[in-house]
Amino acid sequence: MIQLNEFKNKTVLLTGASAGIGAAAAHAFGSRGAHVIVHYNRRREAAEQVVAGISAAGGSGETVQADLATLAGVRGLVDWLHARPVNILVNNAGSLVRRARVLEFTPELMEQVMMLNFTSAFFVAQAVLPGMLERKHGAIVNVSSVAARMGGGIGALGYSAAKAAMSAMTKNMAREFGPAGIRVNTVSPGTIDTDFHRNFSTEQMLTNVKAATPMGRLGTSDEVADAIVYLCSEGARFIQGQALEVNGGFLMV
Template sequence: MKLSPRSDRPVLLVTGGSRGIGAAVVRGAVARGWAVAFSWREREAAARALVDELSAAGAEVFAQQADVAVEAEVLALFAAVDAHFGRLDGLVNNAGLLERQARVEQMDAARLQRVLGANVVGSFLCAREAVRRLSTRHGGRGGAIVNLSSRAARLGAANEYVDYAAAKAAVDTLTLGLAREVGAEGIRVNAVAPGLIDTEIHASGGEPGRIARLQSAVPLGRGGQPEEVAEAVLWLLSEAASYVTGSVLDVAGGR
């Protein structure tokens, strides 16, 4: 898919970019000279505030509502990026969700569909659309994809979020398999696996104080900040990581 560039800057799409790690990636990318598009699902006010903040500072940035678990909305999101910027150089698959803490025997099919839809189906759909634009096989210039995984994928999240952990394990497999598919087509695919990071996700799971409860098990003795995860994501997007693909980088304080 050949696009007619409307921006001189490289263009990055960040899904779920209105808050937390996503917003930190958006801000960090803008500071490094990217033009940035990001999606949001429910937090319109936060998305608009972030666009206004960055636009006032001279950034090229726009936001669009999209539920990445819905194929039609993913197609509309990428079409909007095409129309607004005329190019794509990178994707950060950040959008995802978890549900309230529960044991596996308490989980119903609707919950599983929501968790797997947002974290797995959404990552696949967005990666697919990015490859169609980035791959030299399709007339693209190459680029980079960074998926957001989680240390939960290898810790299991027993008694809390086994479904979320399983979804992030699928993201790890997507990362490795896709990296091997498209490496010769100019695309690097990597993932970042955050540990206990100070975002609203813990409140979404029903325990706002989860970091305080668990941080003593972290060798560095504290929870992380979204900006610390964003730094890893931005490095993997950069030419400094030009020989890195198919990797999952832990940002978890040693846990």
Template sequence: MSVPQPLAGRVALVTGGGNGIGAAIAGTLAARGANVVVNDIDADRAHRKAAEIGPRAIAAPGDASSSADVSAAVALALSAFGRIDILVNNAGMDQAVSILDLEEANWDRLIAVNLKSAFLFSKAVLPGMIERGHGRIICTSSVVAHRGAMNGGIHYGTTKGGMLGFARTLARQMAKTGVTVNAIAPGVVDTDLIRTHMKPEVREMVEAEIPLGRLADPAEIGGAVAFLASDDASYITGATLDVNGGFWIG
């Protein structure tokens, strides 16, 4: 049975694409037919994921919060594929710390990785998208943008709320250009990190708060991004797609 290829011929760049949610997004976009550029600060992770996807993927490692690294990654993507049709602003980090213990340098670093990166990559890819009259930008926010970070830091919650404002404002600015901009807000996702660090009793407590009764499979996040990247979402912009099993309403 053939798999539908709604993104055939498109080129997607995924930041933070070497592991976790980003890796699932990169894999799903490739499965839907896209050529994929895997950006990750960890070069080994980026190359491993690109190799796993196959010949339609390349690694473009670098720090998503560095303008020089962003320029290099975009240049590599354009050299390999000629254009970028889809940008997934997914790079991010978290730090569970009270504001009373939060150092200014840690605040600045997390803001740069989680939020500045979206600005840098979006600005870098938009000229080509505007010239072609078509583009998709999808920003990874979080359920904490709605309900606040329960165990994460205030800087993490701030960036995820900021990502929604970034996406909505950019959607307005790009509305006449053929470029749509949307966000996804995942809940708790069953990644390797969660499986390694979340204690069984904590997981049980979290799952009890989720109306669907389980954590998200990473592929379900990838599917939401693939939908927003497809022509089926051509009339959707400035929206937030909540992919959290009802955690927001729970």
């Protein structure tokens, strides 16, 4: 069970926390006493509102901006993190960027999609791991996707490949850092009702997903946030290198 003040005196870095799953997780950590670094790219005001909500719920927070689809943006965040202790990292920022069929993919689009959905997560983890190693304690959750196992819908090849790479990264890091007391796991959402789908999915696609989901509906950001928080809690102290699927039964194997 997660305690009321489970994350008191802990700093949580949540990438992509201005909206959707990240914002819900930021609130869930903050309301359990954490100091939350709310990262955003374009939605500064929304990120500031997330921090205001956290403060109202008894936690504290601050915002930081970085475009994680670019190497310059990743470097900016890594420099900003220098010497800042981070106890928990949630690599959540991600996007399809745009749907492109295989023959339409350009090197630039592939680089952007991989940077945002995989490479940036690796370098942000690399930036916070030395501090976790010193403290012999830490938790990392990488937010992957059901697309990592299914290959993604038409036009989502780069995204699904990046998420599969992220899932592999989880297992590799779990193996290397487990002995040092650092836990690394994945949360793999199915179709969650966020702006992601307002940007990239049609009503017909969402209707088809609901029909193929035993629970008959899309998931909510709070439902994914609960899984993220659980994996970072003491209750998950022996869970290492695993993927927690939050998809209403859409994919069970």
